[in-house]
Amino acid sequence: MIGLGRGTGWMKRFTWMLAGIAAFTAAPAAAQTVAITGGRVVVGDGSEPIDGGTVVIRDGRVVAAGAGVAVPAGATVVDASGKWVTPGIVAGFSRIGLVEVDAVDASNDIQADTSPFSAAIDVVPAINPLAASIAVNRAAGVTRAVVSPATARSIFAGQGAVIDLGSDMQPITRARAFQFIELGEDGADEAGGSRAAAHVLLRNALREARDLRLPIGSGATRERPAAEAPIEDISENPYILPDARRPEDVLLTRFDAAALVPVLQGRQLLLVHVERASDILQTLALKREFPRLRLVLVGAAEGWRVAEQIAAADVPVIANALQDLPSSFEQLASTQSNIGRMRVAGVAVGIGMINDDEARQIRVSTQYAGNLVGIGRVPGHTGLSWNEAFAAITSRPAEAIGLGGEIGSLRPGRRGDVVIWDGDPLELATGVEAVWIDGVQQTLENRQTRLRERYREPREGALPNAYER
């Protein structure tokens, strides 16, 4: 059967469009030319919503979005009158797709507790596009996510990716988009017991990466200037060739050191999890020693205390929206005004899930963003405008991860990730009516919707519930 998710009568009017999208299908349906007309269009870049706008998607990309946009000949027209039309939600930090059930170790690829490797770890082989959580979060309008491994025995977690939440088997938007490290309490613990040890470990590791030597005559170039060029898989990294030379005094495996070369060269982002104000400043200071690092701060609960310095360093931040407890000694100054205050100071900041919502609940991004609007009405708080709040879960995280030209907004040329909502997407009562990813309309069905329907009437009928599907 065709999954309608949170379907309504309105939804049924274009049910035919879903024909061919079987539940849990492995192959993506073809991207069509689609024109979504009459809705309140939110571009996602912080601009004002446009009433009665049209969004056109062709060949998997946004062609145009706004008022006065012509409907191309032959386009499938979807009437979104009375609805909201937005880019899909982008989770600025998550672990979605790496785990099915957290407490079932065999299904959990978030961290590698006993691996000899750290920085070389690459989440790509672990992403499962058919994880239940992907379908559940897709049904709530999330279309892309930044997926990071977690640290285990080192400050280096490894390389994270940006993925889509489509119901196909090609989830990777950008492989090896970043290296993720811990430099706060967790980093101190992993480095042997102190922040000082974590910093010396990092400095040593980057030097070991710098000191890697290519084999003579390998032909590989030391420098790759294009900052946006894809980061090679470790097996293609020239620094692991068998006769590549290396000094004796090393702590990192060759794979791990080689994986840090693009970080050192500024070709790969370095996402650093820090919360405490002083840890943030120490992280920013790394750029003096390693000027080509492209840093992104993750967490930054006390970011508002040093917001001017973060803004001056031009380092983007992915922060928790609603962290307001001194959950640890590195988060003493937590407040829900953190993101708003950083933004006022000129910091580019998006929302991420640096908390228990990381693996399965990135769908609450909209609720988090809505709360940041709500606190604006409380004296003393600094919230976000609605437009900025929505940007904080779409274009801002996309820009922070270096993909602002690809995802996170409905500006022309972006991936065709579009959501139709039955109301204000940040409101609690609002539901998702349709989702496109790369221009392909998605099923909204998932295990949860199937269970709900099976137990609409819990008492067994003529046959046990197991026969109801």
Next chain:
Amino acid sequence: MKSTLVAAAAAAALLVGCADRTEGPAAASDRPSDRGSTRYTPPEDPYPSTYRPYPGAPTAITGATIFDGEGGRIDNGTVVLVDGRIQAIGGADTAIPEGATRIDGTGRWVTPGVIDVHSHLGDYPSPGVEAHSDGNEVTSPVRPEVWAEHSVWPQDPGFSRALGNGGVTTLQVLPGSANLFGGRGVTLRNVPARTVQAMRFPGAPRGLKLACGENPKRVYGNRNQMPGTRMGNVALMRQTWQRAAEYRDRRQREPNTARDLALDTLVEVLEGDVLVHNHCYRADEMAIMMDMAREFGFRISTFHHAVESYKIADLLRENDVCSAMWSDWWGFKMEAYDAVNENIPLVHNAGACAIVHSDDANGIQRLNQEAAKALADGRRMGIDISDAVAWRWLSYNPARALGIEEETGSLSVGKRADVVLWNGDPFSVYTRPQQVWVDGALLYDMNDPRLRPVSDFELGQPGEGDVK
């Protein structure tokens, strides 16, 4: 000097004794097991509540949309708080006493204070350091002798967040779920205090935390100890209830029987004085627990977490057991894998008792929002529940589950004036508590930084007294 101290201690003991005799219905004094005993008999209510309502001014909120907590709604309504109690609730024509502080509630909502039936504030406080980890007595799967209140750190900053951001006026703090029998829970007024006794809800029955499922069998199975399976969970629970029943009978026959503090808790459950709060996710395990309750003659007040209640909503109605649930939190472990967004409305719709709970220092700040999500998801599947009726999940039903519904949980005349004035529709993401009263005392006001409690822990720290 020494004699002064002794005298002070004696005076304090007298005061405690006084409080003991005056503190409400839980202090039943005629348990047969105590009659004729020559053994040391502890007071009926040791560690008694010393909570006293803070002073409040007579207050009338007018022109507001009121959800009364039992399902009623009054538009353009008036609520009058006098002497810590609800004096009147009604329409625009409600009489307002002379001299009462008037608050214009136009465009705002008034509800009973939110009640969280499942919190670990104080026993897993912030900061969450090892030295504060006091929620699970993981030394034996059967620990009914421990009391969560003896772990509560009143300086947990989480209490103030629950008050100011969540409008929470009452909460039950429970032990964790590592043990089959986790110990006693305690119901607290959400007021800043120096001692847990000064937070204890006067007269509220204590709870007993039971746990089904993965946690006990994992914790003890990993130690090669019983229980290592779900059948082990059930067997050890049954053996323990059997011991409790035998102990109860022996104490009736032989009043000099040595007291066993663990079994005392269970006897109080069998006698109906302590309410069972059962951590249980899976439908099949809840059904087994309801049979166990029949086998030994106790009542289960509430299944907590109850992720699969929707599968047996009919059985829960027939057994009159509440379900305390999240709106959409799921999948972190196997027994939470079958969650559905519509669990709460499905349980409600079947005629069973539904409660929104947090189990979390962040979630407790947004229970109204969790209810709003569940309500909307229910409506999308065709379960039409009004906003006012849904508020039962947040105040009246949890009050029932805690045995305090005569005192609080709804805005009916004579009940404690536990009231939240919201700056908009409390089921909107854009709404926050504007003012919160506990027993008629104004303890939070978003417009008044002086009414923003700061725990000792946060005093002198970065962010002290900030908006949170």
